[in-house]
Amino acid sequence: MKEQFRNPKRSKHQNGGYVLIFVVVTGLILITGALIISSQSLDGLVKSARRKNKDAAIEIAESGTSILLSELNSKFPYLLTIDCQVEKNGDTEQSNEPTCVGWNLEEIENICSGRSDTPNEIMPSLSGAVTDESGSYQLRNYEFLGDQIQGGTAIIQVEGQRFKDINTPSSLLATAVVEQEVTIAPKYCNSSPYDETGGGTSGYGLISGTVVLTDSDIVDQFEGTDPSQANVNCTGCSAPNPDKSIAWDGVQNGTSVIDGKRSNDPEPKPLDFEIEPRDWGPTITPLNITLSSDELEINHTSHPNHCETDDDTLPLITHCRIGNVSISGGQFIVNPGDEGEIRLYLEGDLVAFSSDHFINMGRDFGQVALLGRRNPLYPTRCQPQQFAISGTDDFGPVFINMPCSSVVLNGNINIIGAAIVANWTANGNSNLKVPPDAAKIMSEKYNISFEGNEGREFAAIGNNRWNLIQLNDPQ
Structure with missing residues (x-):
């Protein structure tokens, strides 16, 4: 029986071809994996940025709530027991300054010293810029639940808006509306809420x-x-x-x-x-x-x-x-x-x-x-x-x-x-x-x-309840 011999040159070329195919396939796999990882990383970065913008919008809304309540307590405590229905507060009216039906009153009499006797002066504070001009807040609604003697509670809704450039309305990145419930407590002028002594003064027994x-x-x-x-x-x-x-x-x-x-x-x-x-x-x-x-x-x-x-x-x-x-x-x-x-x-x-x-x-x-x-x-x-x-x-x-x-x-x-x-x-x-x-x-x-x-007024104190009632990305 005649013995068969392999051609050494042919075998060498065949092995080289297999290696080349393996290298090419491996390269393609690595490139595909890299693209997938890169895509996932980019998607993660986008989601992280969106989450950051949403969190910033919530913080802006909370800051706006604090600003408004501080303004009411310091200058307009008599408005704390009056409902405010806000106009010009729609999503398409973000660049408009809101006004308030309810707080649009004439001059107030018999108020504590140091307070503003012109309620309309609060209107510019219903919206404003916060956080280094990167966002703005806007009052959406204020509802008082109680009476003019004992006080009660108030529900305040404030929208926070996060911009890339606050001077460019089209650069809006995220919005959030936060609702808080606060206690409206009666107090005497120049005294703390629940002070039973009438602000350190008394009448006649x-x-x-x-x-x-x-x-x-x-x-x-x-x-x-x-x-x-x-x-x-x-x-x-x-x-x-x-x-x-x-x-x-x-x-x-x-x-x-x-x-x-x-x-x-x-x-x-x-x-x-x-x-x-x-x-x-x-x-x-x-x-x-x-x-x-x-x-x-x-x-x-x-x-x-x-x-x-x-x-x-x-x-x-x-x-x-x-x-x-x-x-x-x-x-x-x-x-x-x-x-x-x-x-x-x-x-x-x-x-x-x-x-x-x-x-x-x-x-x-x-x-x-x-x-x-x-x-x-x-x-x-x-x-x-x-x-x-x-x-x-x-x-x-x-x-x-x-x-x-x-x-x-x-x-x-x-x-x-x-x-x-x-x-x-x-x-x-x-x-x-x-x-x-x-x-x-x-x-x-x-x-x-x-x-x-001394006379009496009201103060907003505490934070009884907090709700995130709306969180939107721009369309």
Whole structure:
């Protein structure tokens, strides 16, 4: 059998061809991989840039919110309780300056010092540039939820816009709308929110034409209240000695004490605080009360023929027409609930009762008020003509606003509250103890402010809730 031999030259060329093909294929694979990696890297860079622009838009919106709230707190706190519906805030109107329907008011009166009295001055602040001119913010909406006395919460929406060049609207890179909920808290001028002392000032615990204290005191409900709320203004009294260790001649007899300042200033006069007549419904008549052994309760649903409850306020406020009152036994219960109010309008000639038979279920000063005034048909007569309390139990907390009537106390009574009366006579150990928030409550609930008691305003505080409600790239 003949042996076969390979051609060495041919074998060498064939191997070289295989190597060349392998090198080419490998190169193509490497190039393709490199292109894929490069594409992925570029895509990652693009996504990273977009994410960075979106984050920047969110930060711009948050910065704009801080700028707006700071401007409101410092210059326009009275706008915090008013809704703002923004115009010119659409996506196609980014270059327009927004205006606000709601804050477009006339000049404001009775504002705290240092505030702007022209609300329209805030309009330029509704939009502006932030973060080194690389972005701008714009108010989208402001909604207040609450009331003009207690405050509440506000929901503010602000749009942040991130530009490549803020002077070129077409270079917009990303937008974001952020919504925040903040607390709108009432406060006194030059004081912090929730400061119960009225900004370091106080009003009067008692205003009267004459004051006669026979071993009776007018003191703070809680010893050491600073500033004292137990201030007395007696328009018909002699000038008090500035040394409080010396009794006020004609006023303080025996061991009587007055914690706060003593004044005989002609202003404010008791009648300056006379309440406006209420326009009663046609079916509401005065309720005459005579108790010797029974029980009578007044609440928000009792006595519909004598009482009216406001249907537009929360907590509830009930107003009752009261005629003559004579309580010598039994129980007279006034129940305003945990936070409500009951205001008794005393229209009779005589109110006389023992504190031993009076039960006030209100927890706080300002929940129960006894209100009197001049008789509109007989201007020389007061309603009531006479008001007398005797007994040994505590009475109150109660606000007594009867600037035309005389009040006579007998026994050992502690009246918790404040009073505006024509004359105040306290026999025995019958004391008026003034709550620490008396001036604040009288201002808030009854619109009674005194010299030295600063006005009120509002402040936006805290961040109760945060939402990202919109995040867009430019089209």
